[in-house]
Amino acid sequence: MNQPAIRVRFAPSPTGYLHIGGARTALFNYLYARSMGGTYLLRIEDTDTERSSQEMIEQILDSLSWLGLLPDEPYVLQSDNILAHQHAVDTLLNEDKAYRCFCTKEDLEAEKEKAARENRPYRYSGKCRNLTDQEIRENLDQKMPFTVRLKVPHEGVTRFKDMVFKSIEVQNSEIDDFIIMRSDKTPVYQLAVVVDDTLMGITHVIRGEDHLSNTPKQIHLYLALGYPVPRFAHVPLILAPDGKRLSKRHGATSVGEFRDMGFLPEGFINGLIHLGWGTSGNQTIYTLDELIRTFRITDVSKKGAIFDLQKMIWINGQHISGKPSTELFPWVTRAWLRAGLLSQDDIEDRKTYLHQAIDLLKTRMKLITDFVSFGSYVLKDPVSYDPEAVEKSWAHPKVQVLMNHYIKSLEALDPFDPENLEETLRHITNEAGEKAAVLIHAVRLAVTGFSVSPGLFELLSLLGKKVVIRRLKKAVDYLQT
Structure with missing residues (x-):
């Protein structure tokens, strides 16, 4: 029997900026699809109408575009599938695989308090599971609000093989009859994601470890609805250096912040891949093509990935130093433009010089913004001098004399090339009986x-x-004053 073509998806909620964890999930989905000849899709889960916004949808798309991770097909809005969600609920009710729950908030709170007093985990009692048809009709006639719950088998075990965490087993008795539709007729995440993934033909679900506990519930929904169950892969959480889940208080967490910090898309992706994935070799720097050839979902670790900003910055620096000036030119000149170091006319008039400057600077730069912070001297005279360097490099008693001598020699120097410049400097320091380093610094x-x-x-x-x-x-x- 032919296996269906692999289809994966990244499914963010537009309730905030695209987080580094979401970007890594998108990357893992993208690489798996590319490495397996599959299709990579995007679904925007916008059913949280109070917190979702078009602005957040646009920033997610913008961030994915910057990373080069836009989907192979037009993105799907979860809200467009609301009728399919409701139809699935109706099907489950008609087939007696789900039931209406008329319990009030007060009823459920009382159950939770009772469980707490008895020192046991709370699970819904299922008291509406066995209502008679007459009781249900009477409640509906009285227009009592209700949710819809799935009838989860009380006996047996739910097992699945996760591509990262291997064999997972959960006793059905630990899964309560969970809600699949709220009283306002909107679907709960568990139902919506199952219906949406089926409509999109998703064969492999690659997502964060925090969804691992949802998977047994979703498997019950797939089976109840007669849908094919996809393969699952749950990737580890990204942790801060203190071992806690990475959050805003640890610094930059959104893709946009890393872009503004000065990361290249390739550098950022290369940094992301090391957050939970690795092979037995010693390679650290990868191009996207190399990642596609090398990536295996089975190489993803089960352990939480520790976020190391300095390592990511170092990796980005390797990408900068390895790129020709032609590729760096638009990134660097844009940074110089924003900093007011260049005008648009300068970019056209001084193109050759700017390429040479970028080529010279790039091996010292770790972020694109470093070309502004530490490379502005190729475009303007320094307005200040590093105080520590002044004390160290200009404290020598002969510095002024040596510099004046060098100035006089440079005025007549021709050609003004590296060889002549070095030879002249070394000649001056030799004659003065000083080390060349004194004048070089x-x-x-x-x-x-x-x-x-x-x-x-x-x-x-x-x-x-x-x-x-x-x-x-x-x-x-400056020295004289």
Whole structure:
């Protein structure tokens, strides 16, 4: 018998920004579909009308677009399936697989309090399960509000093989007759997701570990409705360094925040993949194509994944340094534009220079925003100098004399290339009986404002004679005052 083509889905709720955990779930679904020749879909679960908004739908789509994880087919709105949800409930009622529950909030609270007093977990007593047809008609005639509950078998065991957590087994006696439709005729999550996944032809459900407890209930619904049961894979939660579930108080958690921080999509995805997935090899840096070839859902860990921002930033830096300037150019120039370091005309007029600057800077940059924070000196003179570097690099008694000598030599230097710049500097320090590092560190601080930079002589050559001499003279003036 032919196996159906694999179809997976990512199903966020538009009640907030796309969280890093949601982005990782989307990524795992995407990679599984691509690695297995399947289809990756998106469903927006918008039935929480009070908290859902069109704005949040747009930001989810925007975040997925930035990551390159938009679905293979038009996205589905859960609210569009409301009639199918209601039809499924009617079917279960007509087939005596579900029942109307007329219990009031007060009735249920009393049951919960009784369970607490008896020190046992609360499960609905099922007292409406065996109402007679006459009792049901009388309640309906009196327009008593009701929910609809699934009739869960009291005996037996629900088993399923999870692709991550392996064999899962739950006693049916531990599952109460859970509500599938509220009194206002809106479906509960458990029912809606089963109907929606069936309508979308979903064969594999890949989602967070927090849904693991929902799966036995949903399996009962699939079986009651006569729907095919999909395969399940539950991925571990993302934990903060303190071992607690990652939340806003631990720092950036939404995809948009990481984008604004300066992550590249490829760098962010590469960081995400290490949150709960790994192979036996030592490889850390992956392209998306490599991930598609390498990804196996069975390599996902059962243990909670510890979020490490510094590791993600380092990974992003590896992607930046490995990219040609042609790929980095739009990202970096956009950052420079936003920071007011460039105008649109500058981008066209100085394209060659900007490409050279990006190529020179990229090996030192971990985030795109670093090109602003630590690389603005390729576009403007430094307005201040690192205080610690001033004390360390400009405290030498001969620094002013050496810098003045270098300035005089640079005025006549031709060509103004890295080899000549280095040879001239070393000649000056040799004649003065000083180490070249004394003048190298002093010049670097003068032209950049920092104690570290890319190769100094390549940088001086890029900046050009006029800019370098101006900055060195400014630094000497600073030292004199």
